[in-house]
Amino acid sequence: MTDADPPEVSEPVVLKGGKAVEKWKEGKGVWNDWVTKNPVAKIEFSDVDFGSSSEPYSSQSFRGFLFGRSGVSFNAVTSKIGDVSFDGAEFGGGDVSFDGANFVKSGVSFEEAVFGDCAVSFDNVECSKITFSPKVIGSGSITACGMKVDGPAIFRLPPSAKSLKQFDLSGSSFNGPLTLEGDLTTPPDLRSVKAAHHVELGKLSVELKRDSIFPFWPLSELSRLASDREDAAKLRRLKEIAEANRDHHAALRFSADENRARRWRETPRLASVLDMIFSGTSNYGQSILRPFVWLCLLGVIAAMFYRCAACPAYADCWQAARLSLSNSLPFLPQSRTLRLDASEALYGETTSLWVDIVMVVQGTLSFVLLFLIGLGLRNRFRL
Structure with a gap:
């Protein structure tokens, strides 16, 4: 050669x-x-x-x-x-x-x-x-x-x-x-x-492949975009099969994954933001711990504000905690009495506009978080 x-x-x-x-x-x-x-x-x-x-x-x-x-x-x-x-x-x-x-x-x-x-x-x-x-x-x-x-x-x-x-x-x-x-x-x-x-399908779990659309944002984990447009339809079918077989927990998992797959693709932007919040605070109603932790954190932050907003002569950590607790659990019969007594002890007869705003915001967010805790309990122990 x-x-x-x-x-x-x-x-x-x-x-x-x-x-x-x-x-x-x-x-x-x-x-x-x-x-x-x-x-x-x-x-x-x-x-x-x-x-x-x-x-x-x-x-x-x-x-x-x-x-x-x-x-x-x-x-x-x-x-x-x-x-x-x-x-x-x-x-x-x-x-x-x-x-x-x-x-x-x-x-x-x-x-x-x-x-x-x-x-x-x-x-x-x-x-x-x-x-x-x-x-x-x-x-x-x-x-x-x-x-x-x-x-x-x-x-x-x-x-x-x-x-x-x-x-x-x-x-x-x-x-x-x-x-x-x-x-x-x-x-x-x-x-x-x-x-x-x-x-x-009880032992089948899916961790979706998702791409980060805001890689440098602190909440980039929640704002990621599903890599495959077909994933939502596939997960919807898995959810339907799980529901037909009365596997409630599997259906919840697939429903949560379906929402993640739809986020930013099929779901409008504002609805995607709400979906992202729902996911972060309660994992789509599957977590009890998450909303409980958020509720406690909200109560601590509100108590710190109530104490700082009080006159130095009236500032009292215990009274601020009582006021925050009464706003966190507004459905209890004792909450109204606690709120009035704590407010009077901290601010006298009149509260400032900022204190009123914080009380309203805390009460609203606490109601939402309590609902999510109840939703988590219902989903966890549903028969």
Whole structure:
């Protein structure tokens, strides 16, 4: 080869069809050795009928198998005689596709499997049951659009799933119970999903990806903008499913996240400011501690003002505290007497305009905070 000759480029290794089946039937050890020696090989099981090719096995196992960095395809495979296990299997960074696979009389299991930064696709898969409970999953995506599951469907995602960019189950049909668990930053898309039985969302939480629109503002955390415009619609669907399954606490979480996703995008500016205040003071009625702390802080600040506004000869910390307490709890029968006595002790017969304004403001804000405390109690102990 002369200097002018282009460098030789080796053809990518592809293991497909019958050769892939024969290699698989030799067992995990032989298979993993081959993949270790060919880490960038493309593996194709597409259109394989495991019902006939796996004889005399009664089930198809890929337990503990390794798959290379170039991905693997099980598109349109068929299995009708037993469950298919991928428990403990390790998938590299290439795409993992089961599109159109038919496991009508079989279940599919991915317990303790490991996925790299890859796209995992179950579009239009039909199976009797599925357990997708990987040990690790990278920053790729999971799509299962148009999936049909006759029995239980479990999607239990590990902590690493926070890096997922997409989790799409839209248009799928679940004739058995559906369970979704995990801490995500992208809400699962369950729009147009048909669920004939219970949908368990109690252990599913979403921490929305949001962008700061005022990065140098002290309250930038509350004023952030949802990164994806579709998040509000996805969360609205999760809320509807939780309400239909009488999971009140999950419905509250998804409703709060939906409001955050709508803020500054679908909600007008003034309403977004009110929404931001509602979120900061009570976490949308989910927190009891937050409004209680704000109520105490308001009472302390008001008491300090009442004492400073009094004449030096009449200034008394205890009387200022009594006046602040009576304004914080105006519904108590004793509040009126306390307020009159404390006001007279601090200011005599006449109070200044500023004191009157502060009393009105404190009373109004205290009423709102007491309402939020009651709302939090109601939501916490609702039966």
